[in-house]
Amino acid sequence: MRRIAALALSLGLTLGLAACSGGGDAASTPAPDAETTPSQAAETSESTEKDTLVVVTGGGTFNPYSYTDEETGELKGFEADMWNELSSRLSDRYDVTIESTTFDAIWGMLDSGRADVAACFFGVNDERLEKYNASIPYAGDPIAVGVLADSGITALADLSGKTVGVAAGSAALDELESRAEELGCTVQPYETFTEVMQDLSLGRIDACANDIIAIHTYNTTGADISILDERLTQSQTAYFVRKDDASAAKLEDINEALQSMLDDGTVAEYCVTWFGDDLTVNR
Template sequence: MVKKPYVAAAVVAATALALSGCANNSAAPAGPQTTAGTGGVALVSPGKLTVCTHLAYKPFQYTDGGKIVGFDVDLMDLVAKKLGVTQEIVDIEFGQITSGAVFTAKKCDAGAAAITITDERQKATGFSKPYFASKQALLVKADSGITKLADLKGKELGVQTDTTGQKFAEEKAAEVGYTTKVYDDMPTGSNAVLAGTVAGSMNDNGVLLDFAKDNPTTKVVEEFDTGEHYGFNVGKDNAALATAIDEALDAAKADGTFNTIYKKWFGVDAPK
């Protein structure tokens, strides 16, 4: 989240960290047991690629009909197939994914949550190659009269905790003259715009454009080219999995599968 997705990730001493989450189809793997996966990739649970995400972040990962689906989900299914295992998804706090706490605690093998690659996050976790380019965006009520960030002077702007959108918005707050209100997830912040609780919401353009499409009384009025790119993250000690992710994505781009998945979720061909 420029997912995402996104802000400074502190390196967490997580040996005693208690984490909780709910999995897609079954409970998250318990305990620090590590087993060898296909091709020498270490997996926390045999036969499964356990992937941490933070719901909901449509169209990257969200629940539909009781099942977690999305662009990130389909891409990580390709990685699981390459390893000869199945994907298991754990919904958990975003900051615990970007900080690497989920990997230290052996809760997950990888993070797939529209995670913007930043210098701070790279100090805490390993990353795959970038797979998606993102911008920050401003969502407002369609009839609000707000057309740009500067129009929020004296108003309140919703942001999602631990994201680059929060960081970007807070850096601009004093200059523009608005205050920020922090929400735990993207839907809560966006729905606050619908309810009139806040004048606008700042988040990644992909998810806000999708939200506006589903909620036509809102619209994205401004986008900010922050040069962000998403990557899948892994534990610092699991470079083999990062390599396997890169190889799966490279193969999908070469045979057209990546473009098919991209078009499925965004309605257009993937950028070259």
């Protein structure tokens, strides 16, 4: 049901966008037949040239990246905003459809050709680059260190002699354990990040480390954690397409639209809206 709703919605959206851009065209070059509405004009004059572009993103509860609104069934989140905007910027060349599925099924949709672009805040790594082509990076979710506002810790060097809490199984645990000696800090693992934040706010530990978005998410629940400007890792997220000629051509157009969104600050704006911080790269 959700997929059908999302499909119907995105279909309606693309038609709506087509109507908008069609309106613009109709204004610059007067329609030959006064009886036809601008949207019909757009449909008939452009449908032959327009390529389709199916984007697949996460659905369900993948908040704040991409999730389905419980009440309206509407796709929301950072990626939803990104692709609604990209759709309109690409609308003169493409009919963009936004699909959503479970997180695991996204790559399957791309592999099977049901979708052209995988878009769910995916990090760029060697395994993915071996199999897919990536767009220009647009943001990142680096591992960051959070401290209490009055702790006096302002840089990674200040962590010497301090205790840093991390959640078991997180990438932050791996990263910190390999650098504990260099930083001179004690790594304290916990079952989940919830307990890390409990002990940090009680002052039992001095700092926490996690993906920066996870720390920001905590701050939206009333905590007041300062995030150090120095990051433990650099990370870049991008959109992924199959390695074939048709996809390569589409990727070029996507990159162009994406760069324009990075240049005019649109991506930064969405980052602040959904993650509480400007996480853009490649500006």
